[in-house]
Amino acid sequence: MNAPRTTARQAHNSDWLDHAIRAGLVAYGVVHLLVGWLALQLAFGEKEDSASNSGALHYLAQQPLGGFLVWMIAVGMLFLVVWRLLEFGFGYRDESDDKKRWRKRATSLGKAVIYGAIGWSAVQVATGSGGGGGTDSTTAKIMNLPGGQLMVGAIGLAIIGYGVSLVVRGWTEKFREHLDAQGQAGQDGSAYVLMGKVGYIAKGVAIAIVGGLFCYAAITHDAKKSGGLDQALQTVLEQPFGPVLLTAIAIGIAAYGVFCFARAKHLSR
Known part of the structure; x- marks a missing residue:
């Protein structure tokens, strides 16, 4: 019964997770740079794509090797989701205040949802199934x-x-x-x-x-x-x-x- 929990804790403290987080943060940074660029175009009246996470991904998909890069962002977001979920389940164990610990864990869960939404949007853009609604x-x-x-x-x-x-x-x-x-x-x-x-x-x-x-x-x-x-x-x-x-x-x-x-x-x- 405790084996999966022990494995998850080990994963949370592992070096490979650090590498995965770094890859995810680079992907997250790329999305923000693209959103900033599209917002700047909007400010100067030259906007063609939506200045949002989804718009940034569509913009990236139109560039050389864009489809591959969008998939890389999807993978990067998956890494961040895994990190935040592990943090939600096993993080902040050194926090003595139970309320603070669970507040921080709830924040991690919320961030996992945000990263997951961006990742899902990337998958939709990469597969051409986005749109609607x-x-x-x-x-x-x-x-x-x-x-x-x-x-x-x-x-x-x-x-x-x-x-x-x-x-x-x-x-x-x-x-x-x-x-x-x-x-x-x-x-x-x-x-x-x-x-x-x-x-x-x-x-x-x-x-x-x-x-x-x-x-x-x-x-x-x-x-x-x-x-x-x-x-x-x-x-x-x-x-x-x-x-x-x-x-x-x-x-x-x-x-x-x-x-x-x-x-x-x-x-x-």
């Missing part, structure tokens, strides 16, 4: 359920909360814990920390806007008011000084991608 159609289905309007509002508040947590993590530089000592030292370390700070804050702002769209959809009972990252960035673009603000967010999202590369090189977990 969209965020607003999914929201509409939820809205039609009993208490659906409240559920959509709750989802929006949860997304806003996650976005705010990223902003706080970036502002307080709590993300430093993801880098080993070498990754925080010297000029390179200072650059990594700067990339992380800018990246976490920009990504948090973008995600909070997505949550705001969900809340607005719940208040107006109009599923079409909700949307993903692409619609959130469109909303930014429509504001006063929108292109300037969107350019800053695009650079920030790309900076988060660079930080993912630094984290892969100087992994601390």
